């Protein structure tokens with residue numbers, strides 16, 4: 001893409017603060033991004049026919065789901081996809097677990113998460129410790145180790161590793177992080193989660209019906225944690241449609 005075009009896009013993205021929710025739908029496949037603000041919260045609902053999934057249940061997910069769906073629909077959610085364990089992506093999981101228990105969910109709830117994401121395992125363990133004896137449904141933790149396509153009800157889901165680093169005690173470490181490519185009825189939605197510019201995302205976003213790409217550094221220079229608007233846009237433009245998300249406010 002020519003530089004002038006990218007500059008124009010950067011400017012237009014800055015001018016208008018992203019207004020959530022962002023919604024996309026095609027035939028029976030749809031996604032609603034309730035929110036995606038760095039350090040605050042992300043929350044996404046994915047619908048493939050009648051099959052409802054949650055992606056990155058950050059703080060506020062329960063409020064957003066209850067505004068959007070009936071109690072029965074929320075109870076029917078069977079899959080939760082976690083990109084990584086940062087609080088703005090998992091902060092609402094405890095509330096979701098508890099709500100489903102209070103509402104007497106009977107069917108299982110599967111949590112897909114990247115290997116090494118200790119936040120999910122600890123939330124799960126703490127939850128069981130408190131509520132196991134009165135839990136009406138089964139939580140199935142599904143740790144994703146290999147980047148092979150999985151079947152999640154009526155969708156095929158291809159997880160892929162992305163680059164998302166953080167500094168802990170002065171040392172940089174790679175956060176266990178995934179993006180997901182969701183396939184349903186010959187369509188696909190690619191969500192990169194939090195990521196620096198990386199080949200895996202470039203490959204998966206290419207030609208997607210929808211690509212959801214983070215620009216966590218906004219206009220600033222990118223690093224190995226987040227992308228700039230310029231980088232995110234250059235990837236988004238290779239998909240049929242795209243949303244930039246996670247832009248600092």
Ligand SMILES: [Zn+2]
Nearest residue numbers: 084086164194
């Ligand atoms: Zn993050």
